[in-house]
């Protein structure tokens with residue numbers, strides 16, 4: 365993994381959000397509690413595809429720079445993708461983390477950040493990819509589901525899997541209740557995975573991710 369140290373050997377993270385930002389908060393808390401050096405990474409900016417979300421407010425309360433890149437402000441989806449890539453690039457990240465970022469990125473973004481763009485998804489991939497992983501798993505009637513942290517490729521939730529966490533489905537679950545229990549596991553998993561990637565480095569061998 366290429367290194368652009370912020371402090372010592374810590375990696376630079378840009379986090380992308382679209383909603384409440386509790387996964388972002390878990391990363392912020394881990395860096396604050398453990399310290400940049402011990403955690404191995406520092407969040408240098410937070411980006412979003414929309415205004416007025418709690419995820420951006422969390423970043424602002426932490427004193428972090430934020431940016432918003434909205435599809436509707438660009439003539440084409442490709443122009444939006446290139447603008448998002450440029451906005452992220454301004455912060456020279458080593459890793460980009462999609463923490464509830466609800467937009468599919470395209471060629472330009474992946475040309476820059478392929479192999480360095482981590483997503484967290486609220487289902488056990490390859491089952492139930494897409495924007496409604498929790499709803500789809502519940503509708504299918506699965507008895508266990510969970511979350512997947514993976515590298516992003518040019519498919520939708522098809523990239524190499526880094527780690528997964530399992531959550532049991534309860535008879536009384538609705539989408540909101542199940543998603544909240546998944547997010548409890550997901551936040552811990554994301555913090556652990558991002559820290560390990562940052563501290564140890566990694567390589568991607570086909571579909572296998574090897575953390576060194």
Ligand SMILES: Nc1nc2c(c(=O)[nH]1)N[C@@H](CN(C=O)c1ccc(C(=O)N[C@@H](CCC(=O)O)C(=O)O)cc1)CN2
Nearest residue numbers: 462466467468469483485494495516517519520521522
């Ligand atoms: N090229 C990729 N981009 C992204 C991936 C990915 O695997 N490949 N993962 C996402 C996150 N994601 C689920 O984990 C996800 C997000 C959004 C969608 C989706 O259908 N988005 C629609 C808009 C929905 C909305 O705005 O509410 C869209 O992009 O037009 C599917 C999966 C991060 N990006």
Ligand SMILES: NCC(=O)N[C@@H]1O[C@H](COP(=O)([O-])[O-])[C@@H](O)[C@H]1O
Nearest residue numbers: 383384385386387464484485486494
């Ligand atoms: N397919 C993408 C997707 O569904 N992402 C999901 O959005 C939630 C964001 O929560 P948060 O804003 O509280 O971190 C998370 O559960 C994340 O996996």
